[in-house]
Amino acid sequence: MMAMKAVVLAAMLLIVAWPAVVQGDDGCPDPRQSRENGVCKCADGFVGVNSNTACTLRNEIYTISNGVDPAQKAIVIQGGNITLRTYNPETHALDHTDLLKTLRDLADGHGSQSDVVQQLLNDVAAKADANDVNALISALNTTLQATTNNLFTLQNSFNGADATLQQLVQDTDALTTSTTDTSNPSSLASMLASLDDQVQTSTASAADLATVSAALQTFEAEADDFVTKSDLHRYLPGAIASSNMTGPCNATVLGVLRSNNQTQQYETCRRAETWNGDVYFWHPMGLPQFCIKGEPWTATCTECIAGYVASLASHAPCQIQADLLHMPFDNNLWDLSTNRRNVLFFGTASETLFGRTGLDGSPALQLRGAEQHLRAPPNVIGGAFSVCVSIVFDNFGLYSRIFDFSTAPEGTQEGGNSNILMLNRDTSNDFLQPPLICHVYHAQLYKNGDQIMQLTEQQTIPFLRRTSNYIGRSNFGNNPDFDGAIDNLRMWSRELTPAQIADITLETQGVQRPAMAQDGDALLLHYTFENSLRDVSGTGNDGVAFNHHAINLYQVNAPEGNTSLYLDGVNDYILAPPLSFDNAITVCSWVRYRSLNEWSRVADFNNGGPESIFIGNQGQSTNLEFTFLFDDPGVDSPLIVAGGFNWAYGGFQHYCFTNAGAVSIVYRQGREVGRKTDVRTRSAKEYHNIFIGRSAWDADGYLGANLDDYRVYNYALSPEAVHDMLCQGRSDLDCVGLIGHWKFDGDVRDASGNEWHGELVPVSLDIENHFFEDDNVAVGSGALYLPGNGSWVQLPARNFGGDFTICTWIQTRRAGGWERIVDFGTNGNRMYIARVETQEALVLDINGQVVTAALPAGTADDFIHMCAFSNSTGGYLAYNGQVVNGNTDMAQMPVGWLDVNYIGKSAASASDAALDAVLDDLRIYDHVLSPSDMAQLASQA
CATH class of the missing domain: 2.60.120 (Jelly Rolls)
Incomplete structure (x- = not known):
């Protein structure tokens, strides 16, 4: 009998599952709904209203460049009232402008110009027939709302990519020049100014409301065009321009987006790296990779590029x-x-x-x-x-x-x-x-x-x-x-x-390498985990979940958006399409460990062999390892951060892992916590197994954690970009190293993004009576009142210890013996801040070692700002931004799992008094604040 030369028998095991729920009308009252488990649910980007009989907008359309620097997130069109939000680089905040106001503010990128159009409209409304003018404005708002609804429907049908601010501002500038330029006699501003002059010199009946109507109609058309352009740019990768071209897709138009007048679909020019070489093709948005024709609403492909065939199922890749x-x-x-x-x-x-x-x-x-x-x-x-x-x-x-x-x-x-x-x-x-x-x-x-x-x-x-x-x-x-x-x-x-x-x-397994729309430095993958594994980077790297319970995959405790990913630590994991790296990489994600399984992975990029990139915990510890493995273990390049996942055990922490050549850096909560400068360099490589939550080694455990806002780049982000990704325009004190922040503005929820939400335990007062508004408030719009009746706030169990700073505004009332501001831990490992007996003094106690300081004289019933902090040099107390005492012999609190965490209650003895005080803006940081930082917090009252 003869034999054969080269035979590959490749057998892929099939896991049998029930078919996924088909998206469609299903008899639901709103076309943007589909029926799941007998219940009509709105599509992503919409939320149910009117007893779930209709869907309305939930998300925002915004522009952002591939660098994902939030400082470039300069223009936001928010559904509902058509509010424009613009980033102010001076205040690191967002300014809000009504769309009926001048678009010149938008073109400048910051809200610094006067509201010319709005003022003129107000003048006309006051002096002419206000009802007619208001009717025109109402019609304009209705039209704009319908336009935005259509755009959001389009956005949910297609995968989008981001645009740079520069291109959009140029389009906006051209639009607003013809709208608000007073030197142009045909512009809306000039017509309204002329009309205002007429009104000023004549009676209301003499006002030419026909001119107002014509001007508003012009404004309506131009504003509608602006919204359309804004939505179009939402899909564009980087600074690539849009086009209505009908020619072929090739290297010269790679990444260009066009509107196909025949199919009424947006298409981008993409390049597919196939077995037979590169293939350029127009790719309809919302369809699987390598697809050239199909139904975007169900993501079902009917025709693929040459060398591939369509598998007629929703979201199924071309084969x-x-x-x-x-x-x-x-x-x-x-x-x-x-x-x-x-x-x-x-x-x-x-x-x-x-x-x-x-x-x-x-x-x-x-x-x-x-x-x-x-x-x-x-x-x-x-x-x-x-x-x-x-x-x-x-x-x-x-x-x-x-x-x-x-x-x-x-x-x-x-x-x-x-x-x-x-x-x-x-x-x-x-x-x-x-x-x-x-x-x-x-x-x-x-x-x-x-x-x-x-x-x-x-x-x-x-x-x-x-x-x-x-x-x-x-x-x-x-x-x-x-x-x-x-x-x-x-x-x-x-x-x-x-x-x-x-x-x-x-x-x-439903995963396919992406058809690339551009080259160079790029965000390769971005999972927001908003009830889906859709990649919002624009590269089409959608993920697939394995071994999970569908009803458990997403949870509402999320630092970004509405939901986070839940991995059970037993066998759940996510598989993404192949990714390529050339000696540089960044992985960023919010991470919350629920269990420390053996060598579990936040990321493991591999090809089935020893050479891989992995990020995870060492053994069953909280030590963090960011490692490049090679065929020869002797040249592996691990970056190890002792206790790097301490604060992430039980609570969300934001991490970025960057590498460029020989330098690897780990950032936690926007701060560098680890660096290695002798990482072995690597050649360009494509990794086929992009695992999230699973190791390449069968003996290693699965990740038992929640993840959110997961991003992968093919270059190393700068410290500034990491900082801006976390803070998104907020001040450093509101984000960097912040692990808990209770504003007490009507609730005891954590505003830091780390999901350390409290639970108020009232004794004799209704919950609403525990919160002051306006009066007796130091910062913000509310403060927590604990009247000494035994009420307290319970915080969930969490890892705690090492370096920390705790700051709060406090207004003391009656002097109860050893009344607690906070009390964390048990007798084996404990930290508390309390009143010294019944004296006008506070104490920081860490496992029996103390530092005390008298309260400022004459401040009873007045707010003072208090900070207690500890590091390797000792423990300290500061009032109103000034350090007032310290103990350099005080040892740090060992990092450990704390089941008892109280605000306003003692964990030691029932004889300790219940706190009688008002607390406001309680914060906990994972490091010691500088004197200037404490002074800045104290100056915010």
């Missing part, structure tokens, strides 16, 4: 086309290979023949183990050969065949010679080693993308016409038929490379 046989089993037996051969079913067909669902979400073939099989037509196969298939065995029959192609007469079971087959061994779940049947001596077997077997002796498959070609049946009569499911059976007349097999493995 790499095989040349010998390609059976996707999408409710049919069509061969989608270049051969287009007819495959026939034999046996008793049932309604469940395509009753299984493949990993890509499309139907799969189900054979029941008897009297059911397929027959492929005769075909010549020889030389190089590869086969890939997704399978699940329901029962392991004796040498049952996935397929068996033989030279025996068609339709017989006479054995044969030089068979090409795939089967299980005996009745086990092991694959049969090829040489035992067909004498194949140069073969490689892959399972789920990993090589599990290799045979090396050189022989070839003879070029023979194989006529008895069974799928699900053996050419030997004594073997049972296949019992299970088969999906995406593909055969090639070539040897697939490991990288190509990795592409196919990802593809069968």
Whole structure:
């Protein structure tokens, strides 16, 4: 018997799941709703109103460049009242401007100009017929609201990319020049100014309301055009311009967005790196990668670029086309290979023949183990050969065949010679080693993308016409038929490379490498985890979740947006498409550990071997490791931060991990906490396994944590960019190193983003009576009143210790003995701030070591600002921005898990008095504030 030269048997295991809920009308009252578990729910970006009978806007449209510097997030169009929000670089805050006011403020990028148009409208409304003018303004608002609704519907249909401020401001400037330029006699401002002059010199009845109407209509049209342009720029990657071009997609227009007048869809020019070279094509937004035609509303592709075929399922990727046989089993037996051969079913067909669902979400073939099989037509196969298939065995029959192609007469079971087959061994779940049947001596077997077997002796498959070609049946009569499911059976007349097999493995799991729209430094991936794994970076790197309970995947405790990702620590993980890095990378995310599993991963980018990039905890500790692994472990480059995940155990912390060449840096809450300057440099590499929550090593644990706002860049972010990503225009004291912030503006929720929300435990007062408004408030709009009756605030368990600063405004009332401001921990490891007996003095106590300081004289019933802090030099107290006492012998509090965390209550003794005081703006930092920082907080009253 002859043998073959180069055979790759790649078998991808199929996990059978129920089909996903189909999005559609489903009888819901609003077209933007779909029915889930019998309940109509609004699409992303909308929220239910009027007893869930309609959907209204929830999100905002904004512009931002690829650098994602929030300082460039200069223009925001907010749904509802059409409010313009502009970033003010001087105050690091957002200014709000009504759309009916001048657009000149928007063009300048900061709200510093006068409201010319609004003032003129006010004058006209006061002196002319106010009802008519107000009716015109109301009509304008209604039109703009409808326009924005349409744009948000469009935004939810398409994947977007960001635009730079410069391009949008240029468009806005051109628009506003023709609208508010008083030197232009035909502009709205000039017409209204002229009208105002008329009104000033005549009676209201003499006002030319027709001129007002015409001016407002002009303004309405131009404002509508502005909103359209703003939405269009929302989709643009970087500074690439929009176009209505009808020509071909090529390198000169890569990344250009156009409106296809025939399909009424936005399309971008993209480049696909395929097995046969680069392919340029127009890609409709909202459709899978490599798709050129389909239905964006359901993300279903109907036509792909050359070399790929469509899998007719929502969000299913285009499949790499095989040349010998390609059976996707999408409710049919069509061969989608270049051969287009007819495959026939034999046996008793049932309604469940395509009753299984493949990993890509499309139907799969189900054979029941008897009297059911397929027959492929005769075909010549020889030389190089590869086969890939997704399978699940329901029962392991004796040498049952996935397929068996033989030279025996068609339709017989006479054995044969030089068979090409795939089967299980005996009745086990092991694959049969090829040489035992067909004498194949140069073969490689892959399972789920990993090589599990290799045979090396050189022989070839003879070029023979194989006529008895069974799928699900053996050419030997004594073997049972296949019992299970088969999906995406593909055969090639070539040897697939490991990288190509990795592409196919990802593809069968619903993940596909992106068709790139641009080159250079870029945000490659951005998951907001807003009830989906959609990539909002514009590169199309949508993720796929594995082993999760769908109802648990997202939770409402989230520092950014509305929901965060929940990974159970048992076997949940996320798989993203392949990403490439050239000696530089940044990974940023909010992280909240719930369990410290063995070597669990925040990120693990690998190709199935030892060479990888991983970010996670060491062993079962809170030590952080950011490492580049190599084939030779002796040259691995780990950056280890002792206790780097201390504050993230139990609470959200924002991390960025950056590397450029030999320098790796770790940032936590906007502050650098680790650096390594001798990292081994690496060559450019593409990583096929982009794991979030899973290790490349089976022995390592899964991540038990919540993640939010997960981003990956192909370059190292600067410290300024990391800071701006976290703070988003807020002052440093409101974000950097802040781990808890209770404003007490009517509640005890944590405003730091770390989700350390309190629970008020009232005793004799209603909850609302525990909060002051206007009176007895130091900062903001509210303060917490604890009247000494035993009421307190309970904080959740959390890691605490090491360096810290605790600051608050306090207005003392009666002097209760040892009344507590805060009390964290137990007798084994404890820190509290309290009144010294009944004296006018406070004490900071860490495990029995104390520092005390008398309160400022004459400040009873007045607010004072207090800070208590500890580091390696000792413990200290500061009042009103001035350090008043310290103890340099005080040891730091060991970092540990604290189950007891009180505000206003003692954890030590029931005889300690309940706090009788007013607290405002309580803050906790993970470091010691500088004297100037404490003085700045004290000056905010």
